[in-house]
Amino acid sequence: MLGYAGRILYIDLTTGKTRTEKLSEDDAKKYVGGIGLGMKLYLSNSKAGVDPLGPENPLVLALGPVSGTMFPTGGNGHAFISKSPETGGVGEAVSHGTFGAELKRAGYDAVVLLGKAERPVYLWIDDDAIQLLDASNVWGKSPFETEDAIKAELGDYYVRVSSIGLAGEKLSKIACIINEKTRAAGRTGLGAVMGSKNLKAIAVRGTNDIVVAKPQEFIEMVKEFHERMKGPAAQKYRTLGTSGDILVQNALFCLPTRNGNNAHFENAERVSGEALNERYIAKIIACNSCAMRCEHEAVVHDGPYKGTLARMEYDNIWALGPNCGVDKLDAIIKAAELCNYYGLDATSTGVTISFLMDCHEMGILNHDELGGIDAHFGNEEALIQLVEKIGKREGIGDLLADGVKVAAEKIGKNSMQLAQQIKGLEVPGYDLRCLKTTALSFAVSFRGADHNRSGAYSMELKGKVDRLKAEKGRGKLVKDAEDIYTLLDSLIICKNAKGTLYKKLEEMAKLYTLVTGMDMTAEQIGVAAERITTLAKLINVREGFSRKDDTLPWKVMNQPITDEGPAKGAVVTQEELDLLLDDYYQARGWNVEGIPTKDTLRQLDLQDYQSIIHGKEA
Amino acid sequence: MVKIHERKFVSVDPEKCVGCQVCEYACSFSKEKAFNPLKSRIRVVRVHQLANMAVTCRLCEEPACVAACPRDALTQSKETGTIVLDKDKCNGCGWCIEACDYGAMMIHPETKVVYVCDLCKDNPEGPQCVKWCPEEAITLVTSDVLAQKARISAIRKLLQEKEDKP
Numbered sequence: 001m002l003g004y005a006g007r008i009l010y011i012d013l014t015t016g017k018t019r020t021e022k023l024s025e026d027d028a029k030k031y032v033g034g035i036g037l038g039m040k041l042y043l044s045n046s047k048a049g050v051d052p053l054g055p056e057n058p059l060v061l062a063l064g065p066v067s068g069t070m071f072p073t074g075g076n077g078h079a080f081i082s083k084s085p086e087t088g089g090v091g092e093a094v095s096h097g098t099f100g101a102e103l104k105r106a107g108y109d110a111v112v113l114l115g116k117a118e119r120p121v122y123l124w125i126d127d128d129a130i131q132l133l134d135a136s137n138v139w140g141k142s143p144f145e146t147e148d149a150i151k152a153e154l155g156d157y158y159v160r161v162s163s164i165g166l167a168g169e170k171l172s173k174i175a176c177i178i179n180e181k182t183r184a185a186g187r188t189g190l191g192a193v194m195g196s197k198n199l200k201a202i203a204v205r206g207t208n209d210i211v212v213a214k215p216q217e218f219i220e221m222v223k224e225f226h227e228r229m230k231g232p233a234a235q236k237y238r239t240l241g242t243s244g245d246i247l248v249q250n251a252l253f254c255l256p257t258r259n260g261n262n263a264h265f266e267n268a269e270r271v272s273g274e275a276l277n278e279r280y281i282a283k284i285i286a287c288n289s290c291a292m293r294c295e296h297e298a299v300v301h302d303g304p305y306k307g308t309l310a311r312m313e314y315d316n317i318w319a320l321g322p323n324c325g326v327d328k329l330d331a332i333i334k335a336a337e338l339c340n341y342y343g344l345d346a347t348s349t350g351v352t353i354s355f356l357m358d359c360h361e362m363g364i365l366n367h368d369e370l371g372g373i374d375a376h377f378g379n380e381e382a383l384i385q386l387v388e389k390i391g392k393r394e395g396i397g398d399l400l401a402d403g404v405k406v407a408a409e410k411i412g413k414n415s416m417q418l419a420q421q422i423k424g425l426e427v428p429g430y431d432l433r434c435l436k437t438t439a440l441s442f443a444v445s446f447r448g449a450d451h452n453r454s455g456a457y458s459m460e461l462k463g464k465v466d467r468l469k470a471e472k473g474r475g476k477l478v479k480d481a482e483d484i485y486t487l488l489d490s491l492i493i494c495k496n497a498k499g500t501l502y503k504k505l506e507e508m509a510k511l512y513t514l515v516t517g518m519d520m521t522a523e524q525i526g527v528a529a530e531r532i533t534t535l536a537k538l539i540n541v542r543e544g545f546s547r548k549d550d551t552l553p554w555k556v557m558n559q560p561i562t563d564e565g566p567a568k569g570a571v572v573t574q575e576e577l578d579l580l581l582d583d584y585y586q587a588r589g590w591n592v593e594g595i596p597t598k599d600t601l602r603q604l605d606l607q608d609y610q611s612i613i614h615g616k617e618a
Numbered sequence: 619m620v621k622i623h624e625r626k627f628v629s630v631d632p633e634k635c636v637g638c639q640v641c642e643y644a645c646s647f648s649k650e651k652a653f654n655p656l657k658s659r660i661r662v663v664r665v666h667q668l669a670n671m672a673v674t675c676r677l678c679e680e681p682a683c684v685a686a687c688p689r690d691a692l693t694q695s696k697e698t699g700t701i702v703l704d705k706d707k708c709n710g711c712g713w714c715i716e717a718c719d720y721g722a723m724m725i726h727p728e729t730k731v732v733y734v735c736d737l738c739k740d741n742p743e744g745p746q747c748v749k750w751c752p753e754e755a756i757t758l759v760t761s762d763v764l765a766q767k768a769r770i771s772a773i774r775k776l777l778q779e780k781e782d783k784p
Contacts, residue, residue, distance in 0.1 A: 069653050070643035072752075098639070105654065157663075158655075182667060207727060209652035219647065226752060283668045286638035291752035293636040297667045309667060 001025055002213045003065035003515035004033070005107045008041065011123065011130065013197050014055060014115030018130045023109050028065070029518060030605065032525075033109065035092045036490035036532035038062035038081030039539060041112055042090070043609070048542045052085035052189075053171055053196035055116035061103070061162075061202065062111075064492035065516050068104030068210035069218070072225050072500075074511070075101050075289030077492030078162075078179075084188035085173045086348075086403050087423040087448045089540040089549075091188030094489050095162075097180040098288040102160040105206025117198035122150060122163070125204045135200035140166060142341045143178035143201075150203050163201035164191045165343025170393040171195050172401040174348035174426070178340060182295065182311040183287070186345040188425060188447050189403070213517025221514060225500055229292035233499035237294035241284070242314035242496075243273030246322070248461060253567035254431040255318070258325045258377045259354035260420055260555045263431040263570075264563045267327035271317055276329060280312070287494070294496050298333045305330045310337040318429035319350025320387075324357060325377030332380075335387050342391025348403055351426035353386045355404045356396070358418045364411060371395040417554040423448035423545075432556045434567035435460045436470045440580040441478045443550045444594075446536040452495060454481040468567070470576035475583030483529035490532060531604040534588070534596050542612045547594045550581055591617060625699035626758045627677040628660065628735060628745055634755030637662055637670035641747035641756060648738065648746040656727050659735040660747045660756075672747070672756065675701060675722040675735040683734075686717035692732070700736050708732050 007020045023037075031037045038060040045058045060081040066074035078100030084091025103111070106127050113123075120135040133153075138146045147161040161179065168175035168191030175191030176184045194200075212218045228234070236244055249255040250268040257265040269275065276298060286293030300308040310316075310333050320326065320335040339346040353375075359365045360375045367374070373389075373396060375382045389397025400407050404426050408419040420427040425448025432439035441456035442449045451457050456478050460467035465477065484504050488495055491508060501507045505522040512520040540549070552572055560571040585592060589600035595616045601607055642658035650657045660674035677699035684692045684701065691707035692714060694700070701723075708731040714723045715732075726733045737758070738745045748756045759767075 070640070070647060072640075075643070075653075207654075207656050209650070209654045209657070211652050215647075215651060226750070229752065283670075284636065285664075285667060285670060286636040286752075288639045289643060290638050291640060293638060293753070299668070311667075 001028060002211055002517050003069065004028055005104055005109045007108050009108045009111045009125070009130065011111065011113055012115045013113060013117040013121070013132070013199060016132055025518070028516070029520070030528065031532060031535070032487065032490035032512070032528050033064035033067075034062055034077065034079045034490040034492040035081060035094065036486070036528070036535070037110055038079050038092065039090060039532065039535050041110055042081050042083075043535065043539055045112055045114065046083065050083060052083040052088065053192060055197065057083050057193060057196075059113040059190065059193045059197065060110060061113070063100050063104050063109055064490060065512060066491050066493065068101045069212055069515060070222050070289055071493070071511060071515070072222065072229060072289055072291040073287065073494035073497040074491060076287040077494065078103060078185075079489060079492060080177055080185045080190045082190055082193045083543070084190070084425070084447065085192050086189040086405070086425050089423060089448070089543050089545055090446055090536050091190055091193070092447055092489070093176065093185035093187050093190055094492060095177070095179055095183045095185040096287040096494055097160070097183040099160040099162055099179040099204065100492070101288050102204045102206045104210060105208050106204055107206065107208055111202075113197060113199065116196065120198050120200050122201040122203060123199060124154065125202065127205065127207055138200055139169065142166070143343050144181050144341065146201050147181060150201060154203065156205060159203050159205050161201055161203045164194050165341060165391070167342045167344045167391050167393075167401065168192055168195035169200070170401065172344065172390065172393060173406065174345050174352065174401065174403045175343050176345045178343055182297070182340065184340070184345065186347065187450065187452075189345070191343050212515045214514045218514040221511065226291045228500040228502070229497070234292035234497070237496045238292055240273040240277055241294055241296040241312075243276050243296070243312060243317050245314045245461075246272045246317060247274065249429070252434075252461065253561065253563055253565040254434050255322055256420070256427075256429055256431045257322045259323065259358040259418060260431065260553075261358070262563050263434065263561045263567055264565060265322040265327075268322065270327040271321040271329050271332060273314070276312055276317065280329060280333060290494070292497065292500075300330045300333055303330055305334040308334045308337045310340060312336060315428060316346035316350070319347045320383060323350050323354045323429065324383050326380045326383055327378070328380045331384060335383050338384065338387040338391060342387070344387070344391055347428050348426040349387060349390060351420050352390065352400045352404045352407060353383060355407065355418055355420065356386065356400060357382070359411060359415055362418065364413050364415050417558070420553050420555065421449060422551065422553060423549055425449045427553060430457050431561070431567070432552060433561050433572060434570040435467050436572060436576065436580070437465055437467065437474045437477060439552055439556065439572050439577070440474055440584060441482065443552050443577065443581065444478065444584055446533070446540055452485065454478055454485050455495065455498065456481050468570055470572070470580050472579070472583050474580055475585070475587040478584055479587040482533055483526060486529045486532050487525060490528075527604065530588075531606060534600065534604055534606060535609070537590070537594070537596055538606070538609050538612045541595055541616065546616070547581065547592065550594055552577060624760055625677055626737070626760050627699065628674050628737070628747060629757050629759050629764055630672045631755045631757070632669070632671045634753045635662075635670045635672055636753055636755070637664040638752065640750050640752055641672050644746040644750035648741065659733065661721065673720050673722065674747070676720060677701075682717040682719070683714035683723050686713040688713060698737060698739065700739065701734050703732055703734070705729070705731050
């Protein structure tokens, strides 16, 4: 069982007690690692119905078997798993960098954080030595400042740090966990879970060797992937980066604009990946072990936001730009920097702000109720003020800091119709009305609205399926795409590298075998992916989720696209959604209510969890 | 014998270095059959998101590490310029670490004696960091070639600036 460290670290933050447990070979093989192993550990250490921000909700940090090796992008990932304060179901977020590799070298496959510290602490994992140290001097500080302060305090530059900002401390449900200054485990509000435990940061130093079972064959495979990463499969990421999709999606009329009121942004050129790269990208850097570096660092050299530095991707440009009607890149970069500063998920923050702007324009909230902020679409100053307010939970920011669903519930007056969310998680930058397979994938995603659970958008943007059509067969497509993503998040391999895995299941199984020495076939790893997705579903079922929760935002189902163009008139009807859901559940072996059947649990070797579906099968 | 100016050393271009640490893995795997930056002869530093650089031994002409060693455990190879350690003499005191301006000297976590880049002298493929660097940021160069490169890029920049100015 090489690749794995073979140990799971448990820390009770209430008592300060720690213990390690062996990782069983059975669990390793069944749940692979990353989100798979993390969700298994979550389920074993939690009870149904816990308050996501209460001490009884565990926060799990998990690595994959590949973490710490030289496999490009595979060496560097880590995942956080818990109950999401945003969705009330399973929350998970993956990040990359160097943090995961360091934790593996410290000798752990996962860390299970239980309880709540009496006062602000940070966790210091120095190989076998585990300490909870006073975090009062970094409380209130940004992840950026926290990282520098902890490195200085511990006197070691090579310490790697994951931390929360002010937003996480103030239990904002859209708070993220940031490692190495610019990388975020962004979605589902796990920064708030960390904050609720009074845990400011996790600092790690690991000095042990990582060895693989079949070094020669492994290094040959690494060499092959280095070559592939020089080729077309990685070109997009190596050049413009994901922000290149701004113009692609705009041309296809699937770039949600002004909170989804339009599907096309008239000023997209101004915020395009092309404009970003020409004017602002100062350097492209890499995570540990990566051979296709993609992290685009933007610097603003002049104007009111001079000196701003942020990592820019399609997602944060879209959320803080077109989605808010803002067409000024320097302001968007500033807003992204502030999201990092406060430790906010940029996607959720942007969607929450666009919701507020929509409410204002629709007359639901007046100027006074907004605390004097001129929250009109396109006002970049309002955008920046609002990020600050949300980060500090100040004034109107307090209303917004828990995301769009909570805000709409508080505001009332039909504002939920403007809330672009599924299961409470804000919808990222894909107009689901004219991307119907993507719409299905968002509806069924166990962590709420999300493109990173399946990447179904990719087949629609590339025209591999008719994106305006809802038909049988899409369920299986989404299921298969989800399974691949589930494995990427479990092994953990970066999603940007997915294109370099020409033979997906086969190559992932081969990688697993070469690293761990445990035989794994393409078929077996495919079954593991199904098992992990169904396990995630079981966590949600345990929390009361069913078909009713697999739905789409009001606008997607009730407000057809009005822009002149290829997608005009597109909308997803209830009939279409029902057809797609039935098709997907069938492909998964779940019943019409979206509950996994007894047979499916048996086939996936998940019989132990039968009590969860008890009484819900009919 | 090789003339001093023909000596080649591992040089890293900070413009090209992206901080991926592939060189560290390539080095430790090739030398120690394990993935562990602590056993790599080349180390990556990211002092800032925009400032990334891998650093290893520069084969100085008057190596301070050799001069600093109180036990005469270090010598410089006349042929290649690499720093050679007499393991029996080294007691891990660390004077060489203090003396080196580049952090190229390190104490091995297991053997507890000094280790440093030897240009992969036993590997027919040459330095593995050079071979593996995905950005081609690492090269094996002589000081002459390095100076040539610097001259050419300086002149290019100068001419470019002239063209840019109407």
